[in-house]
Amino acid sequence: MFSWRAEVRPGVWVAFTDAAAGNLALHVGDDPAQVRLRRGELEQAAGLGPRRFAYMNQVHGSDVAVITGGAGAAPPGEAATADAMVSRGVPLAVMVADCVPVVLVGEQASGAPLLGVAHAGRPGVASGVVPAAVARLRALGAGRVSAWIGPSICGSCYEVPEGMRDDVAALVPAAWCTTSHGTPGLDLPAGVRSQLKAEGVTVEYSGGCTLEDETLFSYRRDNRTGRFAGLVWTDDRAWTEDRDRTHD
Template identity: 50%
Template sequence: MSDTRTLAGVHPVDLGDGVHAFFTTATGGVSPAPWSTSGSGGLNLGLNVSDSAERVAVNRSLAAERLGAPVAFATQVHGDRVLELGPAERTRWAARRAPASAGEADALVTAERGLGLGVLVADCVPVLLADPGARVVGVAHAGRNGVLSGVVHRAMDALVARGADPARVRAVVGPAVCGRCYEVPATMRDEVAAAVPATFATTREGTPGLDLPSGVVAQLAARGVEAMRVERCTLEDPDLFSHRRASAAGTTTGRQAGIIALI
């Protein structure tokens, strides 16, 4: 496996023995602006953001090289569906012409060694989950709708079904837009906070906001999982892609990822 400590564009995290996990950033790839936030090439891993499929394929190959294994991605639809991937998917994603998507889902789970799972974000919350003892890992994409629908709970259900023990599960909540920056209408804040109180936030301007990372941490805690949190706000950090920042500038942007694999 590659040593992520020496590679550009990677924020490594420790999820236990036999697990390799990291979050990518906006740098270290081949995409030009606006899918790059600096003068160097951008590591845009997302399709359907107007970047060329050829460049995205190169960037995904670079991410796989950093991991040392093929990485599967889903078509994320802001829902709560979980896909379980195994040997057949590892074979397909290791092929010269890997599929663009494992299917529509907002969480992926696998017990297959050497198959990476990726979750794409540009303000939403990427969640990495692992039970090193049970040898099962997962990822979840938790935007506002995902937090409301409980996608993290569904991912945990799938892990437990594969033998994971919530007391043993290790989790990391990755870079996302923070509650100080995520301004929403008051009615939206009230709706989400009624279901997940930890999401209630006020922005630095004193307007209604949502703190989705805190909401995800609370949902995991309710399952008996103590999550680590990467304290990087996508809107504030120029080394990360942010849909909200790009939209305010009248342009588009790329997608970074949380990536995990059993080794």
């Protein structure tokens, strides 16, 4: 179910699912009832109790939604239209199938965690969705911020027209690359890492290539594929303590 999972701070968890968890997206022609069943199984595996992961309607932009609420996310039909989310403890999910899933954890002066996720495809990297998410975390009071970069298509595999490479590289130079076939490419994970470095954010983990790993969904491999997720959540104790501090 998880390609990678770890308790990254006391009571704070980050994970990336794999194809064994099934498709988690409602927009790819899958049976919505089955998608919701899989999401529920994922929440159970994460030990969320009554809480749910908040999902986004992702549109390849740079908007950041602040997710509030004690018990979890809005119903699927009310999901935020955005490509990044931050919260003071609400569990968050970002879906991808080649784009870069970025998970962020910030720490407030009280020690309480702030959570974030970002969906960084080619347009999102170019428009700075990841720096925008970091900025929103800091506006909420985050001091130190760390990042986990999930599996995504690598620069050796992501072939694009030369003009497109030049346009993105003009904004994010680290994304410029040549594929393993010697053709113009974009290294989106490298672009994201450069943006995080510029923001003073430490990258704690970077995943592999979705196209090369058949245990993951890849749109380049199959454009009728599902979506896997990057996730961040707190355990019940950490969430309860943060909720109590927020309402003091």
